[in-house]
Amino acid sequence: MPExxxxxxxxxxxxxxxxxxxxxxYCHCSDCRRWTGAPVAAFAAFSADALIKQMPPDYAPKGPVRRWTCATCGSPLGAAFDYLPDQIYVPLGIIDQADCLTPVLHSHHAERLPWLHLADDLPRSDGTARANLKASKS
Ligand SMILES: [Zn+2]
Ligand SMILES: [Zn+2]
Structure with a gap:
């Protein structure tokens, strides 16, 4: 089991x-852009069980979304979505082994910045891609 x-x-x-x-x-939605400050965000989803205990106690819920940030520097640490239960999405940019974590799909592709062109053949969803995100769980 990789760590x-x-x-x-x-x-x-x-x-x-x-x-x-x-x-x-990848997530191209404007919320994730604002939260990460990057033109496109990318996340790895992990089981929430062990991870949620490591998150700071306070977070700012926005509708069905919870996002944790470092209390000192404000770096994004993780996000959880009511419609994707039991998962926490950790931004790839803070993971030391991000080079080994290759995205498998694009969500909210319709919201992407028009000048951003990522040359891959991955599935692109204009919505949350929640079905694909869950389906890719197995
Ligand atoms: Zn997003
Ligand atoms: Zn920090």
Whole structure:
């Protein structure tokens, strides 16, 4: 069972994550862009059980979405979505082994920035891709 480690910008927040991830995906939605500050976000989804205990106690729920950030530097640490139960999505950018975590799909592709062209043949969903995200779990 692979183990992954993640660390925020300042180093105050560290995560130890049991893999393998349940899925790895790009998200082009504007919420994820604002949250990460990047033109496209990418996440690895892990089982929430062990991970949620490592998250800071406070978070800012926005509708069906919870997002955890480092209390010191504000780095994004994870997001959870009511419609994707029992999973926490960790931004690839904070995972030390991100080079081994290859995305398998694009969600919210319709919201992508028009100048962004990622040359891959991965499935592209204009919505949340929740069916695909769940289906890729097995
Ligand atoms: Zn930090
Ligand atoms: Zn998103």
């Amino acid at each position: 992954y480690t993640a660390r925020c910008y300042c180093g105050e927040s560290e995560l130890t994550i049991q893999g393998p991830p349940e899925t790895v995906a």
